[in-house]
Amino acid sequence: MTSFILNNSPVSTDKSPGMTLLEFVRDVSCLSGTKEACREGECGACTVLVGSRRPDGAMSYKACASCLLPLGDADGCHVVTVEGLGGADLTLVQKLIVGHSASQCGFCTPGIVLSLTGFALGAARISYEGAVDALDGNICRCTGYAAIRNAARALCEGLAGMDAAPARRVGELISAGVVPDYFKDIPSRLSRLKTAPPQAAQNAVLVAGGTDLFVQKPEELMESELCFLSKRSDLDYVKEDGEVLRVGGATTIEDFRLSGPVRRHFPALERDFLLHSSAILRNKATLAGNVVNASPIGDATIILLALAARLVITAAGGKKREVPLDKFFLGYKKTDLACGEIVSEIVIPLLPAGARYRFEKVSNRATLDIAAVNSALRLVTSPEGTIADLRVSAGGVAAVPLLLALESFKGRKPDAAAAEALADAASDAARPIDDIRGSAAYKKLLLGQLVRAHFNAAAGEAA
Ligand SMILES: Cc1cc2nc3c(=O)[nH]c(=O)nc-3n(C[C@H](O)[C@H](O)[C@H](O)COP(=O)(O)OP(=O)(O)OC[C@H]3O[C@@H](n4cnc5c(N)ncnc54)[C@H](O)[C@@H]3O)c2cc1C
Ligand code: FES
Ligand code: FES
Known part of the structure; x- marks a missing residue:
């Protein structure tokens, strides 16, 4: 009833x-x-x-x-x-x-x-x-x-x-x-x-915001047993905990975007997440749902990858394990989530001193559209002005949300030569396909441009 x-x-x-x-x-x-x-x-x-x-x-x-x-x-x-x-x-x-x-x-x-x-x-x-x-x-x-x-x-x-x-x-x-x-x-x-x-989660379809599920298979869901994550008020929070933000697995994108901790520590996210769907969806869609649906182009996923987020995964019996987000995606729409497990929390490290964060999304329509390519960057510079850490993520260019391997950039100066090398590395790592949002060649080129733009802006701010 x-x-x-x-x-x-x-x-x-x-x-x-x-x-x-x-x-x-x-x-x-x-x-x-x-x-x-x-x-x-x-x-x-x-x-x-x-x-x-x-x-x-x-x-x-x-x-x-x-x-x-x-x-x-x-x-x-x-x-x-x-x-x-x-x-x-x-x-x-x-x-x-x-x-x-x-x-x-x-x-x-x-x-x-x-x-x-x-x-x-x-x-x-x-x-x-x-x-x-x-x-x-x-x-x-x-x-x-x-x-x-x-x-x-x-x-x-x-x-x-x-x-x-x-x-x-x-x-x-x-x-x-x-x-x-x-x-x-x-x-x-x-x-x-x-x-x-x-309802118990086991054997039931877990529905968070439903904004992905009810587009994909509404008829099937009419007949299925459903478990509604929105009823789990214990999983609806955004809180600071030392050097990290903890976000409950049932937290909506809009509540996350407008929360006090996000405004304090990641002020850019308030605008960045306006590019995610629209208010009538963000009011239901969750951050965890965006991650678990494992779309290679999910905006929240790409942002969280660059921010070095980790997932707390809870099994039906209550046993917890923690997985770095970049290890969660095993293949196209395949994740490291076993039957009965849920993402109960997303842990986001606060930006270290000297860190800059940026997100870029290119879509056919400026807003209310899935990206052709999106990318986020977290650049940490040392007191000497060299690159101490660099994370760049990219969506729409591979079967999974991509995190570039950029160890070799550590210790370099964040100058124009580094920007060019980074753009080349991003284009080389990309394996996009032709689809309705653009040709593979266009997406490769676009990613290089986005990454160069990110990096130059972040390095400029750091300087
Ligand atoms: C019109 C429209 C526009 C959109 N625009 C964008 C956009 O701009 N950017 C973008 O990234 N996405 C967009 N989306 C896709 C979708 O809204 C998002 O991916 C959203 O974040 C999904 O979250 P949800 O809570 O609605 O997931 P649901 O549909 O409820 O669930 C998705 C999947 O994740 C599973 N799941 C959900 N939460 C958990 C959990 N805590 N633990 C384990 N499994 C879980 C569900 O069982 C299901 O398999 C759009 C969708 C629509 C319909
Ligand atoms: S008045 Fe808005 S669609 Fe006609
Ligand atoms: S009918 Fe629901 S958003 Fe168009």
């Missing part, structure tokens, strides 16, 4: 936990405001809000693509579709969309309204840039984005004086007309909801 609150109504259903939430709200609940278009997380027409109770009792709402969200993941949550925002009057976001002529055919509009409402409910800080980032997964084919951005700007201006503390956020947004009055009772209603006990 899956139990949750859908808008203002309790729901208890024995439908398959692997049915998508999109199918459930449209076909079972007959709420057709949530639109169906790509069914692959690409367009945002199916955006809904998923709210869960935080340990302090306040709610945390995230805008998510319901076409990739399994019904079972909604267990114990508050799911909000556009019908759940409507009362006698339009909400503030809806009024601003109308007032700024930010809708024409209206197909994308429910998704845009929910993404902006989710931003108002969840953003740590209300800013125009943040509101635009929150819309990066919502595609509109006819209005033109200027009008939509004007509505987003007006929302931020309207909420400028709001008390953004999580405990008071919902109350403030009810007063501002962003969400209806019934939202205030949701935490107590959720606390009384009888939810499903966590």
